[in-house]
Amino acid sequence: MLTALVSAKSDGVTTSATAMALASSRPVLLAELDLSGGTLRHGLLRHAPSGEGRVLDGRIGLHRLPRADWARGESESLAPAVDENLWPLDGSDSRVVLPGLTSPAQAPSLAHTWPELINVMQLSDQQHGFDVLADCGRLVVDRGRLHAELNPVQVLQQADVVLLVVRTTEASVALAHPAVQVLRQELTAGDDAALGLLVIEDGTYPAQEVADALGVALRAVLPFEPREADYVTAGGHPPRGFIRSKLMRAARSYGDQVREHAHRRRLHIRMGAAQAMSPQVASVAQRVAAQRGAGVRSHG
Ligand SMILES: Nc1ncnc2c1ncn2[C@@H]1O[C@H](COP(=O)(O)OP(=O)(O)OP(=O)(O)O)[C@@H](O)[C@H]1O
Ligand SMILES: [Mg+2]
Incomplete structure (x- = not known):
């Protein structure tokens, strides 16, 4: 599953995406695609264990991929270059981060790299079982549309789920209104199921x-826990009981629910494609989906 998180204005995207990644019981790839620059390398990752004596410096991160993409042969994948630029999120091998840009000036260089990077992220999910969480930062709107270079537009369009992070304050909700409008317009036409609120x-x-009030499905609710949130962004020593904190428990439980929703959505899209292909295939796909749905419900 590819889940993208965005905000209208610095409402907690990095904290929420990172908390969900840390809390995940499944392998997870956290991609820092905020084109105004990555912050994790200056916070939580400063204290993350380094692999084989490596140091997380400016030579690792998203900004390294355009050159690797340009240098790769036509039949070569970008996957090895992405792999070289991953960093462990914590002590486990199964939670990794693609650290973000070191300068917003690097954003335009990614223009041609998005399709191949998205392909690698989708393969990480479909072939290697990694959930991908993309921190897509603050929406940059230009004349009523998403700015083509300053947002990872293709990631938002191809994500299984796009979560707009909003706080329950008047200011945050007020700015979320135009953000919802822009997202609705830019995401797959007429398919509102991708858009949800965190x-x-x-x-x-x-x-x-x-x-x-926003007319958007509520997909996740995280508590306001400044101490835990501060550790997730700034790093340092985890506060006492961090793993069992309300923030982490909510991040795990809603992370599971978002994945389940993404799964159902994919099935729905595939069924639509099958229906378009042939009515016979569609009826078989529908029966399989119904059986699977029943299976999921009886196990869930
Ligand atoms: N659930 C939470 N509880 C308490 N504080 C939070 C929570 N989530 C985020 N914060 C705090 O809000 C501030 C902004 O959070 P964060 O950096 O995650 O936002 P962001 O949307 O990524 O911002 P930016 O667009 O600037 O990157 C931080 O100080 C963070 O600790
Ligand atoms: Mg951020």
Whole structure:
């Protein structure tokens, strides 16, 4: 599953994506695709264990990929270059990060690299079982549309789920309105199921009320926990009971729910494609999907 997280204005994208990655019980690739620059290398990753004596410096990260993409042969994949630029998120081998840009000036150089990078992320998911969480930062809007170079537009368009991170404050909800409008317009036409809300509860309104006001499905609710959130972004020593904190428990449980939703959405899209191909194939696909759905429900 490829989940992209964005905000209208610095509402907690990096913290939420990283908390979900740290809490995940499945292998996870956290891709820092915020084109205004990555912050994890200056925070949590400063203290992450280094692989085989390597140091996380400016030679590792998303900004290394355009050159590797340009240098690769036509039949070669970008996967080895992506692999070389991954960094362990914590002590486990199964949670890794692609650290972000070291300068926003590098953003335009990625223009031709997105399709191949998306392909590598999709293969990590489909062939190697990695959930991919993409920190897509703040939306940059230009004349009512997503700015083509300053947002990872293709990632947003190809994500299984796009989560707009919103806080339950008046200011955050107010700025989320135009962000929803822009996202609706830019994501797959007429398919609203990709767009969802991740609400951080630190204000006056209940999360569901925020979702109703914005007319977007509520997919995740994270508590406001400054100590835990500060560790997730800034690193250092984890606060006592961090793994069992409300933030981490919510990140795990909603992470599972988002994955389940993404799975159903994929099935739905595949079924649509099959239907378009032939009515016979479609009816078989529908029966299989119904059986699988029943299986998932009875096991869930
Ligand atoms: N669930 C939370 N509880 C408490 N504080 C939070 C929570 N999530 C984020 N914060 C705090 O809010 C601030 C902004 O969070 P974060 O850096 O994750 O936002 P962002 O959307 O990635 O911002 P930017 O667009 O600037 O990268 C940080 O100080 C972070 O610790
Ligand atoms: Mg951020």
